[in-house]
Amino acid sequence: MTRVEALRAIYPRLEDLVVVTIMGAVAAELQGIGHRPNFFYLQHAMGLASSMGLGIALARPERQVVVFDGDGSVLMNLGGLTTLARYRPRNLVHVVFDNESLLSVGGFPTATSTGSDLAGIAAAAGVPRTARATTMDDFTRAFDEALAAHDLTTIVAKVDAVGPSKFVTDLSLLENRFEFQRYLTRR
C-alpha cells in the first residue's frame, strides 16, 4: 500500500472533517489530491501534529478531527500519546503512516524498521482503540470503524517508502493557517 493510495481511498470521507497533517510527503500528497479549507498542514514542528489535533478536539468537541501523522514524527513525541490517551478525545482519529523511514530527508530508517511497534506503544499508552493496517482494505475498514466508533483511535498504516518528487507546493503556510482558522471559527 502506498500512502497516496490510502489518502485517495478515504479522501471523500474528509469533506466535513477537520484534518491536520504533518510536513513533507503527507502534506504534498494530500494537496495533490485536492486541498480543502478544512485541511491544515503543519510544515515543521515534527511531533506536534497530534498535539494540535488534541487542542482542536478539546476546543471543538462537536467536530470530528483527523490527524495524519508519520512514524518519524510520532517517535519525536511519544509522550504525546500518553497525553492523547489521558484526555481521550472521542472526536479524534489519529492515523500514523509508517513507512519505517525518514523519507523526505534521505530515507534513513526509523526505529519502526527494527521492530518498534507504534500501535503497541499507543495501546500501552492507553489509547482505547488501535489498529494495524497493511492493505488498502484493512486501512479503509479501520478508518471507517474509527469514525463510527466515536472514540479515540490510533491506526498505524504500514506504507511503502515512496513519496512525491517534490514537497514544496504553491500553498503558502500562512494562507493555509488563516483559511483553516476562518473555516473552524465560522461554523
Added chain:
Amino acid sequence: MSPVSTANSRLVYDALKASGVRLMSALPETWLVHLIRMAEEDPEMTLVRLAKEEEGVGISAGAHLAGVRSAMLMQNHGFLASINGIVSCAQLYRIPLLMMVSFRGEFGERDPWQTEGGGVTEDLLRALRIPFSYLDSPGHVAHRIAKAETLALSANKPVALLLCRDLMWEEA
C-alpha cells in the same frame, strides 16, 4: 505549608480567566502548584497535563485556530524544552501563545540545579524576539497579564510573562 503564595497565585489565575483563557496546559513545578489546582477545580477551565512542555505549543495552536484562548504554565526549563515548537509552529504560523513561565534560578534561588536555566532565560527570550515582562509584585499582575494577552492576539505571536520569586514565594 508550602511557601508558594496562594493569594498571588489566585491573582494570576483570576487575571488569566478575565483575559478570556479557557484552556491551560501545564507541567507541574513547585511554584505552579496552586495555579494548577485552581485550573483543576474550575469547571470552566480545560486543564491539559502534559508529558513534556513542547506538546503545549501544539495544543495551544490547535485551540487558537479553533477559537479558544489558552495559556501555558511552565517552568523556564520547560520553555527551554519547547523552543523548537515555539519557533517552528507558533512563530512560523503566527500563532499567539501566552506563556506563563516560572522564573527559577534568579537572585534568591537555593536549588543549585535551577541556577543554569535561570541565567539564560531572558537572553533566550530576547534571541527569539519574544516580548516578555515580569510579574514580581501583586499590584501589576492583572494589567500586565491583560496587556500581554492583548499583544499576543494583535501581533499573532508568542509572548511570555516571567513569574518571579518576589511574587510566587513567601518565605523570607
